[in-house]
Amino acid sequence: MRKPILLLLTLLILMTQTGCWSRIELNDVAIVTASAIDLAQDGKYKLSVQILKMKMTKGISENGSSSENVTLTLSAKGDTIMEALNVIQKKIPRLIIFSHNRVIIVGEKLAREGLAPAIDFFSRHREARGNSYLLTTRGEAAELLKVPANFEIFTGEEMREEEKARLLDSASIRDFIYRLFEKGIEPTSSQMQVIPLSDPNGKPAKEEEMGLGLVGVGIYRKDKLLGWMNRSEAECLLWLRNRMKSSVLTVAIPGKDRQPGRVSVQLISAKTKYKSKITGENIQFEVAIKMTGELFENSTKLSIKEMNNLNFLQHALEKEIENRVNMTVKKLQTQYKSDVIGFGNILHRQHKSDWNKKYATLWEEEFPKIDVKTKATFKFIGTGRVNESLVEEEELEK
Amino acid sequence: MAPNGQGDSTAGNDKLSADLDTNLKQFQAVFDKCGDIQYRPFELNEALLGTFIFLSGLGNINAVNMDLLRNAIESSLIEQSEALTEDIKAAIHSKLGFTSQTSWSDDFQASVDKILAGELAVLLDGFTSILLLNVKELDTRSIEEPATESVIRGPRDGFQENISTNISLIRRRLKTTQLKLEMFTAGKLSVTDIAIAYLEGIAEESLIAEVKERVGRIKIDAILESGYVEELIEDNSVSPFPQVMVTERPDKVVGNLLEGKVAIIVDNTPFVIVVPGTFFQLLQTPEDYYQRYFVASAIRILRFIAVVSSLLLPSLYIALTTYHHEMIPTMLLISIASSRETVPFPAFVEAMLMEVAFEGLREAGVRLPRPVGQGVSIVGALVIGQAAVAAGIVSSPLLIIVSMTGIASFLFPSFQLGLAFRLLRFPMMIAAATFGLYGILMLMLMLLLHMLHLQSFGVPYMSPLSPLRAGELKDVLYRANWLKMSKSSKSRG
Numbered sequence: 090m091r092k093p094i095l096l097l098l099t100l101l102i103l104m105t106q107t108g109c110w111s112r113i114e115l116n117d118v119a120i121v122t123a124s125a126i127d128l129a130q131d132g133k134y135k136l137s138v139q140i141l142k143m144k145m146t147k148g149i150s151e152n153g154s155s156s157e158n159v160t161l162t163l164s165a166k167g168d169t170i171m172e173a174l175n176v177i178q179k180k181i182p183r184l185i186i187f188s189h190n191r192v193i194i195v196g197e198k199l200a201r202e203g204l205a206p207a208i209d210f211f212s213r214h215r216e217a218r219g220n221s222y223l224l225t226t227r228g229e230a231a232e233l234l235k236v237p238a239n240f241e242i243f244t245g246e247e248m249r250e251e252e253k254a255r256l257l258d259s260a261s262i263r264d265f266i267y268r269l270f271e272k273g274i275e276p277t278s279s280q281m282q283v284i285p286l287s288d289p290n291g292k293p294a295k296e297e298e299m300g301l302g303l304v305g306v307g308i309y310r311k312d313k314l315l316g317w318m319n320r321s322e323a324e325c326l327l328w329l330r331n332r333m334k335s336s337v338l339t340v341a342i343p344g345k346d347r348q349p350g351r352v353s354v355q356l357i358s359a360k361t362k363y364k365s366k367i368t369g370e371n372i373q374f375e376v377a378i379k380m381t382g383e384l385f386e387n388s389t390k391l392s393i394k395e396m397n398n399l400n401f402l403q404h405a406l407e408k409e410i411e412n413r414v415n416m417t418v419k420k421l422q423t424q425y426k427s428d429v430i431g432f433g434n435i436l437h438r439q440h441k442s443d444w445n446k447k448y449a450t451l452w453e454e455e456f457p458k459i460d461v462k463t464k465a466t467f468k469f470i471g472t473g474r475v476n477e478s479l480v481e482e483e484e485l486e487k
Numbered sequence: 488m489a490p491n492g493q494g495d496s497t498a499g500n501d502k503l504s505a506d507l508d509t510n511l512k513q514f515q516a517v518f519d520k521c522g523d524i525q526y527r528p529f530e531l532n533e534a535l536l537g538t539f540i541f542l543s544g545l546g547n548i549n550a551v552n553m554d555l556l557r558n559a560i561e562s563s564l565i566e567q568s569e570a571l572t573e574d575i576k577a578a579i580h581s582k583l584g585f586t587s588q589t590s591w592s593d594d595f596q597a598s599v600d601k602i603l604a605g606e607l608a609v610l611l612d613g614f615t616s617i618l619l620l621n622v623k624e625l626d627t628r629s630i631e632e633p634a635t636e637s638v639i640r641g642p643r644d645g646f647q648e649n650i651s652t653n654i655s656l657i658r659r660r661l662k663t664t665q666l667k668l669e670m671f672t673a674g675k676l677s678v679t680d681i682a683i684a685y686l687e688g689i690a691e692e693s694l695i696a697e698v699k700e701r702v703g704r705i706k707i708d709a710i711l712e713s714g715y716v717e718e719l720i721e722d723n724s725v726s727p728f729p730q731v732m733v734t735e736r737p738d739k740v741v742g743n744l745l746e747g748k749v750a751i752i753v754d755n756t757p758f759v760i761v762v763p764g765t766f767f768q769l770l771q772t773p774e775d776y777y778q779r780y781f782v783a784s785a786i787r788i789l790r791f792i793a794v795v796s797s798l799l800l801p802s803l804y805i806a807l808t809t810y811h812h813e814m815i816p817t818m819l820l821i822s823i824a825s826s827r828e829t830v831p832f833p834a835f836v837e838a839m840l841m842e843v844a845f846e847g848l849r850e851a852g853v854r855l856p857r858p859v860g861q862g863v864s865i866v867g868a869l870v871i872g873q874a875a876v877a878a879g880i881v882s883s884p885l886l887i888i889v890s891m892t893g894i895a896s897f898l899f900p901s902f903q904l905g906l907a908f909r910l911l912r913f914p915m916m917i918a919a920a921t922f923g924l925y926g927i928l929m930l931m932l933m934l935l936l937h938m939l940h941l942q943s944f945g946v947p948y949m950s951p952l953s954p955l956r957a958g959e960l961k962d963v964l965y966r967a968n969w970l971k972m973s974k975s976s977k978s979r980g
Contacts, residue, residue, distance in 0.1 A: 104921065112923070114833050115808050115824045122817070141821060143828045188813030189820060216813065246817065 116143075119183040122160065122245030125230035126207045127196035129166050134199075134207060136173035137164040137231035138185065139245055160243045162234045170210035187216040191249040193223050193262060194281065196230035200307065200314035205269070208312075211262050219263035222252040224281045225307040225314060236283050236301055248301055252279060255334045257303045257323045269312055273433020273444070273452055277326070280305040280317055310427040310453070318420070325417040328359040328378060328410075329430050338382065340409040342389045342402070350389025352402055354382035357470060363435045367443055372459045374432055378410060383471035387478055394476045403467045410465035422457040432459060503593055507536055507612035514540055514610075517599055524602070529557050531611075540608040541622075556620070560609065579618065588621035600678070627652065633735035633757070635902060638774045645735045650680050650754035656737040657684060657752075661744065665689070671702055673716070677709035680754040681716065684740075690747045697944055698749045698762060713753040713760050720751075720762070722942055727910055729903035730943040732761040732769055739773045749944075763944035767952065767963045769901040770794065775966050784965035790898055791964075797895035797908050801838045802919035802927050804888045808834045810923030822884070829879035835920035837881055841889045842916070844871050846909065849893075 125137040140161045163180055167173030178185055193211055195204060211217045226233055234244060241247045252259045260268075260278045268276040284302040306323040308315050318326070327333040336356040343349050364375040384393065384402075391398040421427060433452040437444040448455050503510055511526070518524040518540075527539040537560075539553060560579060576591055592598050593616045601619050602608050609618035630652070633645030646653045654668060665688055671681040681702060685695055701720040710716060713733065721730045732748075734740060735757050740750045743761045751760040770790055775783040807814055808823060815823065830837055848867040852860050875881040892912070899905030911934065918926035941948035951959035961967035 112809050112920075113812075115812070115820075115827045116830070118812065118824075120812075120817075120820065120824070141824075143821075143825045186812055189817045191817065218813070242818075242821065
């Protein structure tokens, strides 16, 4: 009988020895779904958090309408993020938790000044997720939080879903920090903007017609934003980094006669291999891209029943891929001088001693000088339901 | 069956005299105020008098039978009225062939015991021995399908209260001399018959000896159900886990006998104990072996899931919603949080409330007479389920958790093991409410340590998983094909 009593006493003592009790009921937390950091005029950080209003979400699940705003956006300024958060915390009666914060948006101004001090909070905070996506936007980041969600319950989820689809190069906080510290590779982050849903040029008539869209990728050197890459260049980055999930490639086929056509393919896989060679002062990279795709649209007169035509198309696509890769790499080398693809990293792996001796410290200067040769191979794995080109068939009937 | 055998050797103090009246007085003194004892004097011929002594109700004997008996005894005793010789005993034996068992006793105390066990005693003037006839035929219910363990496919007969019927149900499945049945009695007042059944050559000698030793050690006034025996012979009486298997199904008992287990059959109860009981054995049903093995394996896996969820679901809910918000997917968290918004209680109180209500409902369902039972289920489903959620006292996700836990706990083939897990759920919830997942982990570790430490009749409770006997796992984690199982000597094939 002594033993169980002793055991029980030990347990009771143990219970009182714990420091803080992290128990908190769900009714007492404010769940942050997205946060935005901007640099204010006076050099302070402006933190905006999007918090879920639970009562409203219940209304939605019962009524099925989403016209009402279910989230609350709170902002505060502070010398550090924590200080700003503290100000926000005092505005609401519930404890703010960051464990479901899936998106962190950074304004352009702050990004150009340097992100590291701002994201330190998110990498250090026990609650914050390493896999939250880091987004950059032109202008104020807080603006994005105000856009009403079109499909999900709240905007944060919509942003996350969009990032998850990996249509453009995405980066989580963890990725970003990893690439920040890794030598021979520079970080990127997706660029998200408020864009009109219907009209790509004109201004939307109503506010509801605005949506969030990924428009490109922000290129960084260290933690400072240098500039943006547009959609097609950003897609190219995905291929080069072996992270493509699916993408579309369109190529114009000049054609033998006057009427040029276009061919669109759905890319199914893209695999890139790098081979580096050091000859004297020169560094050469051979980039071999292997892609497969399915033909989705063919407005040329070429019938794909013919093996020759198929080969011709494949060749044209290969050329296009090579062109786009070359252009992207060139832009990185000349305009930004930032190695976001990670050529340095590859060199480090393939020529360890040379890298350690020579290039490790000088890579920023060395990168614009490297010679990149691209070799693409494209293979059709499907041509769709139709064999003959519709364009050609019409002509045959005449 | 009473422990009669050839009963003459039973030690007693009082010898019988040759005088009928002296004997009768002795019996009447012992059976004083025992209203169910009946005496019926008879006369064989002018010279020879006798008396039947029997229990009314226990013995199935009527006046016609008694006359028959009288005539039979008379015809064999008619010539000689001297001392009782072996010849006469044999003659009576053969003449009385129509009753099941006859024996002679010259010991008073032994005769009293047998009369109480339902035998008919024939006292004859001038003889120092009593003729005992086993005419016992108790009123019992017929063999029915076991109420607690029903199957879709499999035999429908179940044990009932009569030990000899129960033994016959086992015997008809094992027509071999290897099946041994050793009879004991226990209980100072109840004098309950206990049979220990095993298959010689398959069950280990040490196990049989241990079971006999423990059953022989039982000292109690009365045994009304095999639960008494279970508690008196189990290894660890403070453990929540049942260390013996209890079943109403003869096929289950036979299956276990074939695996080298020992069955303890107690009179007056349909529940037969099988030892040693191991955790995984308690999670098996005979139907696992009757259904196709793919299906049976899938059901076993389902059962393992049920074990885990019946123990952990409510506590995981408490731990995740009060400590580890980050572990719930965002959208799920939102729907839980929004339905919890109006709930005035902490998650622990909420869960406790519902679990206690559910357990109460269940207990009420068992105890109440059937027509009232329906009322209980309506109250349970409507009042507790619907109204509580509608009133915002309980959140609907919790209600789902409680129902899932309830369903999971119904999946246990062994009601006793299910009870253990139902009970353990509550400490688990307290651990979750005080320490979160850490608390669940600690309690799980303690439970595991206990289960690994536990033994039943020398067999580790968690065997064959620990200590690992990989060859036997094919009948534990899943149910292998018979072709593969017959290689193992201990299997049922």
